[in-house]
Amino acid sequence: MLDELKSAARRFTDDRALRSLLLDCRRLLSERGEANSVAIAKGLVERLGSLPAEQQQPFFEHLSREFSPDPAAVLQVAQAYAEQPNADNLIRLTRLAEPPRQELMRRINRAPGGTASLVRMRHALLQRLPRQPELRSVEADLLHLLSSWFNPGFLQLRRVDWDSPAQLLEQIIRHEAVHEIDGWDDLRRRLQPDRRCFAFFHPQLPSEPLIFVEVALLPQMPAAIAPLIDKRSQPLGPSTYKVAAFYSISNCQPGLRGVSLGNFLIKRVAEELQREWPQLRCFCTLSPIPSLAAWLAREAEMTVPDTVKPAVRGRLIGAHALLQQQCGGDWSVLSQPARLAALPEDAQQALLRLAAFHLVHNTCGPQGDPVARFHLDNGARLERLNLHADLSRKGLKQSFGLMVNYLYDLDEVEAHHEAFVAGEVAHSRAVAKLI
Known part of the structure; x- marks a missing residue:
């Protein structure tokens, strides 16, 4: 009985604290709140920093529901803009379509410690998104604002x-x-x-x-x-x-x-x-290829796009079959240093060929390597693959010891970036020869 009373008391206290927190959020957005925004925002920063994990979920849910645009008002102004696409209607539409929580976040950001508080808030949101996808709109607002505030x-x-x-x-x-x-x-x-x-x-x-x-x-x-x-x-x-x-x-x-x-x-x-x-x-x-081992493990049979030339297709299928034979169908054995070192030269070349194909042909797609995508989108060129380059446990598990050199030619980074955006991976002749 006593435990039940204590639990009820905690819930009452938590609910009251959450209501008070949301009330201060609304005060901060009000006209009177704007005049005293720094003081109110400072209090919010302190309270958000000490918000218990069990109160984060209802707080984020309130942000999602109660601090979103008014659909009816947005529709009305959107129709007016569609009928008369002038500057005044566009400005009205932009203002009404912006979620009020964005302005709330801007005002919180004015307080000392506000920026750090919002960065922590987004981290908490990112952790919840897999279980609560309905919070994506709140997270998207934070990403939009943080991308502006953390402009290089x-x-x-x-x-x-x-x-x-x-x-x-x-x-x-x-x-x-x-x-x-x-x-x-x-x-x-x-x-x-x-x-x-x-x-x-x-x-x-x-x-x-x-x-x-x-x-x-x-x-x-x-x-x-x-x-x-x-x-x-x-x-x-x-x-x-x-x-x-x-x-x-x-x-x-x-x-x-x-x-x-x-x-x-x-x-x-x-x-x-x-x-x-x-x-x-x-x-x-000198970069890892964290997706390589997982990609090969998924490829029970080598699938090659129809756009690849028949001769290249044949070499890739042969390389895949050779490596499968060497590891007995269990790709994980290639993460064992002794087994990797014992690979014959043709099997090592097969591993290089498959890795080169993966980086050149898959990076722009959903199976693409995240590190490759980062550097290639940044304007680098895929320059060279290296066997036995990372024999740590992590390197062996993720990429069977392979690492790659991406080259940053400062005169070519823009051209390489544009090529990548168009779906083309800039790579050296040495890498092309591997495929």
Whole structure:
């Protein structure tokens, strides 16, 4: 009985807190609220930051239902605009069609901590969307606003080095998503003279990196990741720097997923490095192929589009059959280092052929590799595939040890981007020969 009373009391308290929160949201949107917006918004930021997980769902549902446009009013003005498509009717339609919650979010953003609060709110929404797709409209409004507020023109590019604040260095270790940083010694090696780390920051989040990229300055294009992240390796001298290899890029703010940051970061860093080291002429990546193993596992029989030439089709089907035979129909055995190393040369070439086909022909489609899509859409060229390039557990599981170099030719990135948008993957002759 006592437990039931306590539970009822908690529900009553939670309901009252939620009603009070929604009332303040409406006050912030009112005319009187506009005059006192900073004070009200500050209170909302504090309350949203402490909102329990069980209250997030009803709060988001209220945002979706009660802070949406009035359908009847939108229809009326839309009909007026259809009959008379003049500037006045267009302005009225635009104002009425915009969800009131967008203005609510703008006013929350004016308060100290408002930007960070909205980024966290979108992260919580993204986690709920698979179970509550009806909240997509709220998430879309946040994405629309955050894409404007985190426009690269507002972002600050800063180099991260060993003298950076300890709090920032800890965040780099924590957020590294591609090649795990094994403690402070590992990080120190990644920040020595022949390495660079750059991050984007926003003025409203000055101590929190949004995204960062790690770069190795090398004499030649790298073919394997282990030498780049070996914390016992010795730094190279500046006279050897001819290639800048981007080997890791990590997002630090899950609430900014879908906001374009990485493409601008790579271009800005390339320009920064070229100013510091004019002898650099090659800007490339050493990138994983996270979709390769899963794609091959789905292909019980090799399916090749009708647009592919018969000779190429025959080579691909033969390569697929050869690899299937080598692994006994169980593709996962190729993630075992010993089995991978024991592959005969023709089977290794078969693996390269299938990987090249996957990257060139599938990247623009639904089965496309996300890393390939990122770099190719950013204007890079698919330059080279590398066997036995990542023998970590993750690299073996995802791509059977393969990695790829994407080349950023700063004079060609726009042309390559336009080609990718049109459905064409820019790739080198070496990659073409593999297929």
